[in-house]
Amino acid sequence: MGFLKSIFGKKEQPKRQLNHVSHLKVGDMISLDDSFALPPALRGQQLRVEAVNTYEYQRSQRSEWVLKGHSSDSIFLSLDEDDESYLSFSIKINRAVVEQLFDLDEFSVIFEENDSAHLNTQTIEGDTLTQYGQWLGKQYHQHQFAQFGYFHRQDYRGMKPPQDSHGATGEPFEAYLLLDDEEKCAVEVEVYESGDTDVMLTLYRPLSDIRDFWPGE
16 A cells, blocks of 8 residues: 555645635635726726734624735725625725715714714716725715724634733724615724724625635645
């Protein structure tokens, strides 16, 4: 038997199968549909998983895949699971872009506890329209106010993130969510204890927008 092994060598291990977004790991790649229904940052792009983060809430946790393609800008991907599963693509925008897209007085109501914010997208044109137009709904209504959670820069799928003095407790934050009337677009805001605030435009898309998967090494 040992003689036969020396002739034929060891049997190759089967290659890892990858056919669903929930199984993505760092180093894996995906390619997206080239449909004009997708914004330029996504349309026909090949994207590599650069990191896997975890959002932890009181009764749930959610994975976030950080993707990069030819651009230096990151795309943030999550799996939105309700009655059906959808891809949730997000991009971060800075204050200057927020001012271009929304009225700041309307935007500030998002953080007022006794009011339900309604946000209207302002008229945009030129490069701003090209870059952000397909990420935006016309009107948004507040769906979530100050949901407390922890952000972990680690992959905790199948595990409970540590929350004790001996572990990495994550970064505490409060989450705010606004949805457009069709619930196809969202504005998400995360306010951290440090005072840092992240504003994201989110687009919900069918799982079929991922055309191919390539496992990393």
